[in-house]
Amino acid sequence: MNTSMTCLLVNISGIVISMTVVSLRAGAAEPEVNRTLGHPHPGLRVALAQLSIEDGNLDHNMRLAEKAARQAARQKADFLNLPEAADWGWLYQHARRDALPIPGKYTDCLAALAKRHKMWVSAGCLEKDGDKVYNSAVIIDRTGRIVLKHRKIDTLPWLTQQLYDRGNPEDIKTVDTEFGRIGLTICADNFNLKNPQRVADQGAWLLIAPHGFAAEESKLEQNSRDYQAHIKKVAGTTRLWVVGTDAVLSPVQGGAWKGWLHSGCSLVARPDGSPAIVAKFKQPDLIVFDIPAGE
Numbered sequence: 001m002n003t004s005m006t007c008l009l010v011n012i013s014g015i016v017i018s019m020t021v022v023s024l025r026a027g028a029a030e031p032e033v034n035r036t037l038g039h040p041h042p043g044l045r046v047a048l049a050q051l052s053i054e055d056g057n058l059d060h061n062m063r064l065a066e067k068a069a070r071q072a073a074r075q076k077a078d079f080l081n082l083p084e085a086a087d088w089g090w091l092y093q094h095a096r097r098d099a100l101p102i103p104g105k106y107t108d109c110l111a112a113l114a115k116r117h118k119m120w121v122s123a124g125c126l127e128k129d130g131d132k133v134y135n136s137a138v139i140i141d142r143t144g145r146i147v148l149k150h151r152k153i154d155t156l157p158w159l160t161q162q163l164y165d166r167g168n169p170e171d172i173k174t175v176d177t178e179f180g181r182i183g184l185t186i187c188a189d190n191f192n193l194k195n196p197q198r199v200a201d202q203g204a205w206l207l208i209a210p211h212g213f214a215a216e217e218s219k220l221e222q223n224s225r226d227y228q229a230h231i232k233k234v235a236g237t238t239r240l241w242v243v244g245t246d247a248v249l250s251p252v253q254g255g256a257w258k259g260w261l262h263s264g265c266s267l268v269a270r271p272d273g274s275p276a277i278v279a280k281f282k283q284p285d286l287i288v289f290d291i292p293a294g295e
Contacts, residue, residue: 041180047072055089082123111144236273
């Protein structure tokens with residue numbers, strides 16, 4: 001297949017960001033990995049919205065999601081992916097007070113976007129469930145129905161135990177969709193490769209993985225390299241396509257990492273561990289990629 005790339009400018013909440021669309025067109029042979037690895041699936045167009053999430057500013061963050069969905073719909077995306085804790089920020093210090101149930105205000109917003117634009121949507125969000133709070137993520141179908149939820153397992157307890165509780169690796173699930181079987185994990189879950197491997201072992205071909213990779217500003221370039229290496233390792237080890245959507249900038253407002261930033265560089269990685277497309281470093285971005293059908 002031949003590859004073409006189009007760069008567009010998008011204005012999200014007053015910030016001009018670049019949008020990169022990569023399309024695969026017939027004309028040359030697909031890399032062998034796409035014919036031999038994974039499970040049969042149709043192609044799909046994924047959009048990764050690399051957003052600067054503001055800690056504690058739910059309304060602002062919902063507006064970012066809405067504008068990203070609008071732009072992704074214009075590019076005829078099938079599936080829009082948002083970062084980890086795209087509602088409140090994953091190190092929001094009042095998570096236990098302000099986290100919302102699922103379904104709730106934030107996921108209702110995402111469901112409305114999915115239904116309005118007739119696209120699938122995934123996002124990380126903080127979840128209140130009784131006296132527990134989880135760093136969770138959801139996948140929502142085109143009708144606005146939540147079809148999969150995951151609670152983060154590796155919560156970095158030394159950093160976040162006062163913010164939320166830990167999920168159970170035994171609860172990692174997949175879901176059958178119009179695109180085939182897909183799974184969901186969150187950020188540090190994937191440092192333990194047994195977690196994404198559970199998704200592969202259940203017959204999935206695609207892993208959706210919202211992230212929030214952060215570092216001190218002086219170390220942000222290395223953070224971005226580490227993030228890309230991390231996603232590529234997950235893909236190459238599990239033989240999954242991996243969609244890793246990271247936050248960008250989004251200064252942490254409190255706690256031990258106060259002032260740390262997110263590096264961006266969201267990417268789609270192929271099952272052989274090679275990058276298919278990478279978003280910009282240290283800039284809001286929206287990238288769109290056509291994942292080819294697999295046999």
